[in-house]
Amino acid sequence: MKFLKGLRLFNSVQWKMVLIYLSLLLIAIQLIGVYFFKELEDFYVGDLEDRLQRQADLLISPGGMAKELAKPQPNSDKRRKRLDQLLQNLYILDKGSGQMVQLTDQDGIVLSATTENKSKIGQKNPRVSSVLRGVKPNVTQFRRGPNNQRLILYTKAITENEQVIGAIYIEAPMTSTYVTIRTINNKLLQISLFSLVGTVILGIILARTITNPVKEITEQASEMAQGDFDRQVAVKSNDEIGQLAAAFNHLAQHLREALSQNEEEKGKLESVLTNMSDGVIATDDRGCVIVVNRRAVNILGRPIAKGDPLTQALPLSEPLSFPLVEERQTYLELNREDEDDPTVVKITFTPIRRSEETVGLLAVLQDVTEENKLDRQRKDFVANVSHELRTPLTTIKSYLEALDEGGAMEDPELAKRFLRVTRQESERMTRLIHDLLQLSRLDAKKVRFNRQPLMVETILSDAVERFTIPAEQKNIDITFRSHDLLPKIYGDRDQLDQVLDNLISNAVKYTPEGRSITVSARRRSDGFVVVAVSDRGIGIPQKDLEMIFERFYRVDKARSRNMGGTGLGLAIAKEIVEAHGGTITMDSRYGWGTTVRFTLPPCEPEVIR
Structure with a gap:
């Protein structure tokens, strides 16, 4: 788990920057260190090599060993002592350095050596063979000595009159040189480590200055994704990061305005769609x-x-x-x-x-049921009017032709009967035209109502009185009942009489002999007067009740026409009642009777004024 958390930690941009910065720094330090170590080693080794070369030059300088080797020395011991003295002087100068110096003749035989190498005198040194042969004037070599000690070997030829007469061989340990190099390297490594720690701290601080605003912008982006556009990213500088934060705040503001406008437009669209009639x-x-x-x-x-x-x-x-x-x-x-x-x-x-x-x-859906129904009603209305007018006209024409051409005028009784029928059909056509004109005026709101306070009991009792004789002729009992103390109403007496005449007339027409008709009135809780005309007649089927107040609508068309109806009485009654501010309804049960109820508003003082 800790390993996974560590991996997730390095997914952060901050730590990635620190890691990259640290890696680049380590690579730079490594490259600089390798180059520095190599240059330092080359410098000290070159310095040691130069020093050995100067020592060799000093030994073979004019007046030195070269001169001694060039002299004929019959007494070899004396020459050896002289050469030893010269080497010892050099040894004293470099005492404690661990160097070993040998002087050889032209055959490579050691003639003289420093104190530590006296045993080598008289032995041949194979390492000077290359300079004795004249291949090179001097040779520098490196090798490992006892205890894995690094050594530098320097050989230089001694010449006289361009002839090689001997060689100087110097062997010096490089321990002190590499000790100095390691000491310098350790100091450099310590300095590098301290610099690396400081650099890491500065890198973290630098990365935080870059990544913290980015984190804030990321958090703000997450909040924006969830719909919160009110937060602002702190602008702490005027650099690229600060400009990015300012641009992001500007973007958030524009997004907030755009989304607000979009939501507003969306709300308007939804409101329009919701409240559309289509x-x-x-x-x-x-x-x-x-x-x-x-x-x-x-x-x-x-x-x-x-x-x-x-x-x-x-x-x-x-x-x-x-x-x-x-x-x-x-x-x-x-x-x-x-x-x-x-x-x-x-x-x-x-x-x-x-x-x-x-x-x-x-897809736009329009409910055109009412339009189709109105169109159908218009067509039915035209057809019904044409039929209702054509029927009496046809009858009148037939009877007049019979009087004129059929010889009916010769028979006084037949002529009277034909004229009576003609007059009845003319009156029927006149009633039809009168009803049509009245409906047209009611539809156009051109009927003037002579409204005044009226007593409901008086209107209803007079209407019952008008139909007493027609009811007695059919042996029908017609009565008026008042359940409450009725308030006055405010209406047109003639128009209300027409409504009652139409309703009571229909009740008398469609009530069989021996049954009853009741006209009643009561006061509703809201003050309206409810008038009801109930009969025990043939009733109306339930499917016809919705259309009963339509113009020219008849349940039994043939029977209604024979009884002299125009099919407009209930439609006129509905228009008059609604013009008075009331409503009209019908309840019926086929074979048991029908009740028509209409309401009238009470006569209130503010209405009269």
């Missing part, structure tokens, strides 16, 4: 849903999830090909509740393009 479904280029608003779900009546295929969300009769090239329109019928009254949806498919490339599809 459904919206957007897909990608493969036809998978990426955006859907609530209205689309409500129109289709099924949940739609993002990622669902559009063909699964919309049960189209003709499949779509993706990507869509051009705009298309289609209609979709959804039979969710009532199979006889389906929901009609108009769907407009528009391709979404970006840089001339189709990247998706936008």
Whole structure:
């Protein structure tokens, strides 16, 4: 675990910089040390070699050994002593240095030597052979001596009149030289170690000055990734790091503003999509849903999830090909509740393009059920009006032709009957036109209501009184009941009489003999007066109740037409009641009877004023 933590530590930029800086420093110190050690060794070895060469030159200088070797010396002992004296003088100068000096003749025989090498006198020294042969004037060699001691060997030829007459051989230990080199190297190593420690500390400080702002920027980037754009990176200098921190703060501010604006635009878009009266479904280029608003779900009546295929969300009769090239329109019928009254949806498919490339599809759903219904009602209205007008006109034309050409005028009784029928059809057509004109004025808000405070009991009792005789003719019992002390209402007496006449007239028409009709009124908790007309008639099927207040709508068209109805009475009653600020509803059970209720607002002083 510690090893892994150490590895993770070196993943830090700071420690990477320190490690790289330290490695470069170690490499530089190593290269400098190797070069310095080599130069130092070359310097001391060269200095020792120069010193040996000067000593050799001193020995063979004019007046020295060369002169002695060149003299004919019949007495060899005397010459040897002279040569020994010269060597001893040199030895005294370098006493304690451990050097060994030998003087050889032209055959390599040792003639004289320092005190430590007296035993070598008279022996041949093979190391001087190369200079005696004249190959080189002097030779420097290195070798290992006893106890692995390094030695430097210097040999120089002694010449007289350009003739080699002998050689000087010097053998010097290099121990003191390498001791001096090692001492200097140790000092240099100590200095390097101290410098390295100081450099590491400075490197860490330098790396922290670089990496700390970077760490702050990294933390800020992490916070920004989580949506926090309020933090600021401290700008501690005006260098590149400080400029980077300032630029990052500037970037964070712009990102915050851009995201805020983006969120605002997104909120507006979501608000628009949510509150649109049309459904919206957007897909990608493969036809998978990426955006859907609530209205689309409500129109289709099924949940739609993002990622669902559009063909699964919309049960189209003709499949779509993706990507869509051009705009298309289609209609979709959804039979969710009532199979006889389906929901009609108009769907407009528009391709979404970006840089001339189709990247998706936008489907706009419009619920056109009401428009279709209104169009159908308009067509039905025109057809019904045409039929209602054509029927009495056809009857009138037929009877008039019979009077004019068929000889009916010859028979007074038949002529009277034909004229009576003609008059009845004319009155029927007049009522129809009157009702149509009244509905047209009500729709255009052109009807002027003569409103005034009215007593509800008076209006209802008078209406019941008007239908007492027609009810008695069918043996129907019609009564008026008042459950509460009713407040006055504020309305148009003639218009309200027309509403009551239409409702009570329908009750009398569709109530069989021997049954009853009840007109009642009560006061609701909010002050409104509720008027109800109930009968024990044939009733209305449940499927027809929603359409009963539509114009020209009849449950039994043939029977209604035979009874003289225009099919506009309930529609007129609804318009009048709503113009008074009330509502009208109908409850019915087929075979058991029907109850029509409408409400009227009370006569309040502020309303009168």
